[in-house]
Each structure stands twice: as C-alpha cells, then as structure tokens.
Amino acid sequence: xxLAQRQARPSVGGRASRTRVVAVRAxxxxxxxxxxxxxxxxxxxxxxxxxxxxRNFPYSSIKLLASARSAGKKQExxxxxxxxxxxxxxxxxxxxxxxxxxxxxxxxxxxxxxxxAGAVVVDNSSAFRMTEGVPLVIPExxxxxxxxxxxxGGGAIVANPNCSTIIALMAVTPLHRVAKDWRDEHLxxxxxxxxxNAALPTFLYAMPFSKNKVFLEETSxxxxxxxxxxxxxxxxxxxxxxxxIKVKSIEEEEYCLIPMGGVLPTHPQRVLGIGGTAGMVxxxxxxxxxxxxxxxxxxxxxxxxxxxxxxxxxxxxxxxxxGAGAAAGGAPVPPASEAQAEAMSAAVWRAAWPxxxxxxxxxxxxxxxxxxxxxxxxxxxxxxxxFSLSDFHWxxxxxxxxxxxxxxxxxxxxxxxxxxxxxxxxxxxxxxGLFGMLAGLLPTLGQYYPPExxxxxxxxxxxxxxxxxxxxxxxxxxxxxxxxxxxNGVPSxxxxxxxxxxxxxxxxxxx
Numbered sequence: 001x002x003l004a005q006r007q008a009r010p011s012v013g014g015r016a017s018r019t020r021v022v023a024v025r026a027x028x029x030x031x032x033x034x035x036x037x038x039x040x041x042x043x044x045x046x047x048x049x050x051x052x053x054x055r056n057f058p059y060s061s062i063k064l065l066a067s068a069r070s071a072g073k074k075q076e077x078x079x080x081x082x083x084x085x086x087x088x089x090x091x092x093x094x095x096x097x098x099x100x101x102x103x104x105x106x107x108x109x110x111x112x113x114x115x116x117a118g119a120v121v122v123d124n125s126s127a128f129r130m131t132e133g134v135p136l137v138i139p140e141x142x143x144x145x146x147x148x149x150x151x152x153g154g155g156a157i158v159a160n161p162n163c164s165t166i167i168a169l170m171a172v173t174p175l176h177r178v179a180k181d182w183r184d185e186h187l188x189x190x191x192x193x194x195x196x197n198a199a200l201p202t203f204l205y206a207m208p209f210s211k212n213k214v215f216l217e218e219t220s221x222x223x224x225x226x227x228x229x230x231x232x233x234x235x236x237x238x239x240x241x242x243x244x245i246k247v248k249s250i251e252e253e254e255y256c257l258i259p260m261g262g263v264l265p266t267h268p269q270r271v272l273g274i275g276g277t278a279g280m281v282x283x284x285x286x287x288x289x290x291x292x293x294x295x296x297x298x299x300x301x302x303x304x305x306x307x308x309x310x311x312x313x314x315x316x317x318x319x320x321x322x323g324a325g326a327a328a329g330g331a332p333v334p335p336a337s338e339a340q341a342e343a344m345s346a347a348v349w350r351a352a353w354p355x356x357x358x359x360x361x362x363x364x365x366x367x368x369x370x371x372x373x374x375x376x377x378x379x380x381x382x383x384x385x386x387f388s389l390s391d392f393h394w395x396x397x398x399x400x401x402x403x404x405x406x407x408x409x410x411x412x413x414x415x416x417x418x419x420x421x422x423x424x425x426x427x428x429x430x431x432x433g434l435f436g437m438l439a440g441l442l443p444t445l446g447q448y449y450p451p452e453x454x455x456x457x458x459x460x461x462x463x464x465x466x467x468x469x470x471x472x473x474x475x476x477x478x479x480x481x482x483x484x485x486x487x488n489g490v491p492s493x494x495x496x497x498x499x500x501x502x503x504x505x506x507x508x509x510x511x
Contacts, residue, residue: 032058033151036095036119038087038110039102040064040075044124048099049077065091066102092117096151100124115155128159135159138166141173181206182380186242193234200227201376202235212248216240221379222260222284222371229255258286261368264353264361270345274299278352282400284367291400295352302351306344355444359404362440363411367397369433370426378429381422388417 035052039045045066052059064075064084071086085091087106092098092114100107100114100123107127114121128134135145136159149156160166181204187194205217218236220227232255240247261283265273274280275292282291336344374382386394393410396402402410415423 032060033096034061034063034094035059036063036065036092036098036114038065038091038098038100038106038114040084041066041070041073042101044101048101049075053078061094063091063095089113092119095119097122111157115157118152118155120149120151120155121157123157123159126162128157129161131157131159136161138169141169182376182383184376186239187235190234190238193231193238196231197235198376201379202227202232204236204239213251214245216245222286222368224372226257260284260286261365270341272299272303272345272348272352274352278349279361280352282398283361283364284371285398287398287400294400295357298351298354299348302348306347309344356404358444359441360400360402360407362437362444363404363407364400365440366430366433366437369436370430373429373432374425378422378425381419381425385414385418385422389413 035057037045037048040049051057052062062077062082064077064082065087066073066084068086070084073084075082075084087102087110089110091110095114095117096119098111098114098119098121100111100121102125104125104127107121107123107125111121111123111127129136134157135149137143137145138160146156146158149158161169182201184194184197184201187197200220200223202218202220205215205219207215209215216236216239218232218239220232258281259276260281262279264279265277274296275288278295280291280295281288371379371382389410390413393402393406393413396406397410415426418426
C-alpha cells in the first residue's frame with residue numbers, strides 16, 4: 001500500500017528570535033487609555049487585573065465595575081485602593097477600553113451600549129462570537145482582524161474564542177503557517193541531494209513550542225518506494241543549517257511510515273475495524289482522524305442495531321453484551337449461527353464503507369496516483385492551483401468532507417485553476433490513475449455488496465465486503481501485505497503506494 005511516512009521530529013531548538021522586554025512599570029500614565037473592567041470580582045476579572053499588571057499596561061485611569069451587591073467593595077491594584085462601582089448603562093462615558101467578563105447576557109445588553117459610548121469592548125463571553133461584523137480575535141493568531149479598530153476612532157466590539165479553542169489554535173497556527181515548505185535552496189551546495197529532491201521532493205513541517213524549542217519534520221508526501229531515513233535526515237540537517245538553526249539537543253528522533261492507498265482490508269475472521277485498521281487513512285494526504293470521527297457514529301449505530309436485532313442471533317448477542325446469559329423466563333439463549341454472525345459483521349463493515357465512501361476513496365486514490373508522478377517543480381505548480389481553490393473545496397478535500405459529486409467539481413476546478421503547463425502534466429501523468437479510479441468505480445455502479453441472506457434473523461442482515469487486515473508486510477510492506485489477507489479485497493482504485501515521510505527530529509533546548 002503506501003508507506004506514507006511521517007516523521008515526528010520533535011523539537012528543535014535554536015534560532016529563537018529574542019524579544020527584549022523593557023521593564024517600564026508604566027501603569028498609570030497621563031496619556032494612556034481609560035480602562036474599565038466589567039465583572040471585576042469574578043475569576044476572569046481578577047485575571048484581567050493580573051495581566052494588566054504583568055504586561056505593564058499603560059492606562060490613565062481604571063474603573064472597576066460589578067453587580068450592585070459588589071458595589072462599594074474595595075480592590076487593591078498596583079499600590080492603590082479602588083472602589084468597585086455598580087455596572088449600569090451610564091458607566092462608559094469616560095472609558096476607552098472596556099474588558100467584559102460578566103456573562104453573555106450582560107455583554108449582549110451593555111456591550112453595544114459601551115461601544116456606542118465610544119469604548120472598544122473586548123468581550124470574553126460567547127455573546128458575539130458568531131456575530132457578523134464582530135472580529136473574533138486571538139492576538140497571537142489573527143491580530144490583523146482588528147486592524148481597523150482605533151482608540152478614539154469610535155466604539156467597537158471584539159470577541160475572543162473560549163479558552164480551549166485559544167490554546168489549540170495557538171499551537172496549530174504556526175504549523176498552519178509553515179505546513180508545507182517546498183523550498184530547496186538549502187540544497188544548493190549538495191547537488192546530488194538536490195537532484196534526488198527534485199525527483200522525489202520532501203517538505204518541511206515546523207511547529208514552535210517555545211522560544212528555544214521547535215518541532216521539525218522533513219516529510220515525503222507520498223512516494224513509492226518510501227524515501228530512505230538517512231536521505232530524509234540529510235535533507236533536514238541541510239535545511240536547518242540553511243535556516244540558521246543551531247541544535248543544542250535532540251529530544252526525540254523517529255522515522256514513521258503511514259500506509260496509504262492500496263486495497264481495503266479483507267480477512268476471513270469476523271474482526272471489525274475503524275480508523276487505520278479499516279483502511280481509513282486518506283490516500284492522498286495520510287490524514288485519518290477526521291475521516292475516522294466522521295465514520296464512527298454510523299459504525300457505532302450499526303453495532304448497536306445488530307446487537308438489538310430480533311431473532312436468536314440478535315437476542316443472544318444482546319444478552320451476552322448485557323451479561324444476562326439467558327432469555328426472559330430463564331431459558332438459555334442459543335449462540336448466533338455462523339450465518340447470523342457473518343451477517344452482523346458484514347452489516348457493520350457496510351456501515352464503515354458505504355458505497356458513497358468507496359467512490360470517494362477511489363477519487364482520493366486517483367489523487368494519490370497523480371502526486372506519486374509529480375517532480376518538485378510540478379508539485380509546486382499543483383499546490384499553487386490547489387490552494388487557489390475556494391476554502392470549501394481544498395479544505396473539504398483534505399478533511400474528506402466532499403462527496404463524490406463534489407470531488408468531481410473539485411477536480412474540474414483544480415484543472416481550470418492550473419497553469420497550461422500544469423494542465424499538460426495532469427493530463428499526461430493523471431491518465432493511469434484516472435483509469436484506475438474508473439476501474440474501482442465500476443463495481444459500485446451496480447449491486448456492490450451481495451444481497452442480504454434471507455436465512456439470517458429471518459430477514460437478513462447483509463453480506464459484507466471487507467473485513468480485517470491480512471497482517472504486516474514487514475519493512476514498509478505492511479500496507480501491501482495487509483491488503484491481501486485472506487479472501488477477496490474490496491476493489492481498489494489504485495495500486496499500493498508507499499509514502500515516505502521520515503523525519504529526523506532535532507530538538508534543542510537552550511538553558
């Protein structure tokens with residue numbers, strides 16, 4: 001199948017640009033903005049004060065606002081004692097920045113009032129997160145979204161996501177920004193390596209963890225056979241040297257192969273699968289989690305349905321699952337027959353791989369076959385066109401959310417967006433994969449799955465088409481070996497391929 005290697009290279013440290021922090025205990029200044037904290041007595045309100053202090057935020061005045069029952073209480077802040085005021089619609093006439101954390105209902109009521117009074121409202125609730133025209137901002141991720149907002153330029157509202165989303169996106173954003181670096185200038189002094197890279201290109205994943213620690217991954221998107229680990233390591237080391245990264249220590253180094261494409265698993269045993277064991281790795285990207293999560297509810301429903309089927313087999317399965325061991329009235333429940341058990345397993349496999357998902361996979365295998373045949377220059381042209389598509393199309397392709405008809409529209413749009421040279425390359429190099437896709441699609445146009453046997457459960461629970469995995473192929477051959485298993489595999493749209501993505505991890509931690 002494919003050996004899509006992905007290398008988890010944690011952490012390289014090195015070239016961390018250092019920002020010099022000048023300690024200015026600016027706190028109160030005559031020219032600073034006038035700040036109000038709404039909900040100051042709550043946990044987030046107190047954190048607002050802490051952050052203002054730690055960041056040496058310059059302000060000319062600060063107003064502490066809370067509910068009527070907290071009004072009159074005292075609050076110490078930066079060496080001064082403040083009296084908490086009751087929050088009302090009249091609280092914002094002398095405020096430039098209003099930090100809200102008093103709940104969504106308060107924000108919805110008084111946030112627009114504060115903005116109308118001229119304040120820039122930064123709201124910590126969910127009140128405005130999906131409101132048209134209100135920027136949803138994480139400063140470390142998309143500060144440009146509020147570039148149009150100016151103090152003294154009229155009021156505005158700025159929303160922020162919830163805490164878990166903020167943390168996740170702060171980690172993911174650097175990876176998004178350097179998700180695929182296809183540059184090869186770092187190989188100019190290594191002509192032999194540069195020639196290999198031109199034929200079998202690799203790219204860089206980079207995700208900073210801190211100022212002096214970064215995860216780097218030199219990855220082959222898809223290759224047959226897989227790019228060798230020493231080759232990948234040499235390319236990564238050359239890239240780091242070119243980038244000026246000085247490795248102080250390596251935390252972890254690994255070489256990873258991800259099987260991609262090939263035939264779907266088949267096995268004589270009634271073993272159910274989900275995710276990688278069910279062949280759900282995206283044949284063109286190596287991604288799997290979103291596809292697995294998308295399929296999981298249907299597979300779970302099918303398992304529940306089969307365990308609850310009427311008839312001896314279903315009753316036996318349900319009783320066994322519940323630990324009952326006997327039917328109502330004390331009579332022992334007979335075990336499911338071979339035919340019933342096979343029908344139950346087949347029904348679940350059919351839920352994992354319905355015909356529409358099989359057609360979708362055939363298209364993905366076509367995409368994989370095209371990528372296998374592109375050199376570095378052609379790969380760059382391909383991705384220039386790919387990322388010029390609408391977010392709906394390119395993100396839908398990567399996440400496997402597009403149905404087969406939408407994938408056809410995606411392919412036509414990609415072809416239209418490509419340069420003349422890229423179109424020529426796609427026509428010539430895409431034909432073998434196109435024929436493979438058509439061969440894989442033909443069986444799905446008729447009665448793809450065998451009819452449900454009438455003997456099972458009195459009405460039938462279906463005959464399955466795919467199951468299990470045939471075993472490891474060894475040395476990067478697990479995909480191809482596993483696909484054969486025992487029995488007939490589900491028709492595949494592409495030959496087995498090996499995607500190599502080995503990644504030496506250089507992790508440097510400065511002291």
